[in-house]
Amino acid sequence: MEERNKRNDLNVAGISQTAGGNFHRVSIDGMAKVNGNLDCTSMEVNGTLKMHGALNSESATINGMCTLNGPLTSSRVRVDGLTTINGDIHSPDLEVNGKCTVRGRVDGERIDIGGVIDVDGDVQCESLNVQGNIKISGFLNAGTVEIRLHTSSSAKEIGGERIDIRRKEQQSGFWKSIGLGGTPSFKASLIEGDEIVLEDTEADIVRGSNIHIGRGCNIRLVEYSGELEVDQDAKVGSSQRI
Numbered sequence: 001m002e003e004r005n006k007r008n009d010l011n012v013a014g015i016s017q018t019a020g021g022n023f024h025r026v027s028i029d030g031m032a033k034v035n036g037n038l039d040c041t042s043m044e045v046n047g048t049l050k051m052h053g054a055l056n057s058e059s060a061t062i063n064g065m066c067t068l069n070g071p072l073t074s075s076r077v078r079v080d081g082l083t084t085i086n087g088d089i090h091s092p093d094l095e096v097n098g099k100c101t102v103r104g105r106v107d108g109e110r111i112d113i114g115g116v117i118d119v120d121g122d123v124q125c126e127s128l129n130v131q132g133n134i135k136i137s138g139f140l141n142a143g144t145v146e147i148r149l150h151t152s153s154s155a156k157e158i159g160g161e162r163i164d165i166r167r168k169e170q171q172s173g174f175w176k177s178i179g180l181g182g183t184p185s186f187k188a189s190l191i192e193g194d195e196i197v198l199e200d201t202e203a204d205i206v207r208g209s210n211i212h213i214g215r216g217c218n219i220r221l222v223e224y225s226g227e228l229e230v231d232q233d234a235k236v237g238s239s240q241r242i
Helices: 173-178
Strands: 010-012 015-018 025-028 031-034 038-045 048-052 055-062 065-069 072-079 082-085 093-096 099-102 110-113 116-119 123-130 133-149 152-167 185-198 201-213 218-224 228-230 235-241
Touching (some): 038 048, 055 065, 110 133, 133 185, 218 228, 228 235
Parallel strands (some): 010 025, 015 031, 025 038, 031 048, 038 055, 065 082, 072 093, 093 110, 099 116, 110 123, 116 133, 133 152, 152 185, 185 201, 201 218, 218 235
């Protein structure tokens, strides 16, 4: 960190192209193309950035548009704009209020999604909080998972200690106004955890200790070792104590 503070800043206000390198602060207010790796203390994109290389930054804030063809490693990542990462994200603190597409895997500790995220690979973290829309093509492994459904979300499989997926009772003005993503619902092939609460969820197998299958669920098989509650407005093909 101290060594990074002695570096020069990189500020782009117009149109610029660079080979990358090591910088202190990077600020993109215009249009920038970076052909190489970037290592910096902080990056803020308010314009348009296209990178061909890896980004390593203490913090990364994207308010504009960013396409990164390479991995992103940062202590804190915040996406309020539109971002495509053709690589993996490694960040203890990831917050997405805009739209983020990840053509790789996501490793973190705390992930907060207030916008839209689409991940091709697996997601590993301590806590996942979703108040927006999420699509994970791979496996989601988290200590705690809390998802409030605004639209149609999905994951291939979920594993965690506490999994809580429920419908958002009142749609916010933003989600109501955009009208995208279908009705509030969640779909997964397998959901496995210690404590599980589900609403409006379609799954092949739900397996855990204490399970509540709420309204709008359609589950083929439930396997439980503790308590099982099934709402009268839910469909469960079969259940068995294990």
